[in-house]
Amino acid sequence: MSTVYYTASSLDGFLATEDDSLEWLFPLGTLQHSSFPDFIAGVGALAMGAATYQWLLDHGDAVLAETGSAWPYQAPTWVFSHRPLPAIAGATLHFVQGDVRPVHAAMQSAAGERQLWIVGGGDLAGQFYDAGLLDELVIQIGSATLGSGKPLLPRRILSPTLQLQSVQQQGAGMVELRYRVQRDA
Numbered sequence: 001m002s003t004v005y006y007t008a009s010s011l012d013g014f015l016a017t018e019d020d021s022l023e024w025l026f027p028l029g030t031l032q033h034s035s036f037p038d039f040i041a042g043v044g045a046l047a048m049g050a051a052t053y054q055w056l057l058d059h060g061d062a063v064l065a066e067t068g069s070a071w072p073y074q075a076p077t078w079v080f081s082h083r084p085l086p087a088i089a090g091a092t093l094h095f096v097q098g099d100v101r102p103v104h105a106a107m108q109s110a111a112g113e114r115q116l117w118i119v120g121g122g123d124l125a126g127q128f129y130d131a132g133l134l135d136e137l138v139i140q141i142g143s144a145t146l147g148s149g150k151p152l153l154p155r156r157i158l159s160p161t162l163q164l165q166s167v168q169q170q171g172a173g174m175v176e177l178r179y180r181v182q183r184d185a
Ligand SMILES: NC(=O)c1ccc[n+]([C@@H]2O[C@H](COP(=O)([O-])OP(=O)(O)OC[C@H]3O[C@@H](n4cnc5c(N)ncnc54)[C@H](OP(=O)(O)O)[C@@H]3O)[C@@H](O)[C@H]2O)c1
Pocket: 007, 008, 009, 014, 015, 016, 019, 020, 021, 022, 025, 048, 049, 050, 051, 052, 053, 055, 056, 080, 081, 082, 083, 096, 097, 098, 099, 100, 119, 120, 121, 122, 123, 124, 127, 150, 151
């Protein structure tokens, strides 16, 4: 069982524009032609921040058209926020705040042997990293730059650095990088 930050990023390291648009991403590839179907099949629990959840709330119609459901995830999801957020029909949701460690423990209990998916954003993934709870990063780097926006991983990871496991080109629009988080000796 591992805890994986699986996401797409622009070439210059942004998940979304400042105003949370993902329009830059969609022309670059499709979920069906990526590693996502295999990945999601092994996911037993998800964690995401409020802006990521809000994007799903705001784009229910688009998500429905793409996946057949306004909430495409079977596994339970922990949503981090300091404020009340509306639920989405059909989703198993836990609204939480603060320390990621008890949330990670609850996710592990729910997921059993399956993987934990840290959906984003970048600072939330950083909180799991800071707590020593992030094992892998799977980043699809799109062939586009945004100049500014919501950062992929606003942390300094220098010693030890991440360990590159694989590089896979996905057409002209994407390259997938897989990293393992190395622990201090
Ligand atoms: N490119 C991709 O594949 C991809 C993947 C994931 C996300 N995204 C997009 O990237 C953007 C990410 O937005 P973001 O960087 O703002 O990150 P985010 O993690 O989605 O949202 C940040 C918010 O989460 C809440 N939060 C985070 N940690 C918390 C904690 N420990 N306790 C309580 N609340 C906590 C806070 O919300 P409150 O204001 O409620 O306190 C914080 O302002 C979104 O637009 C999302 O749709 C893109």
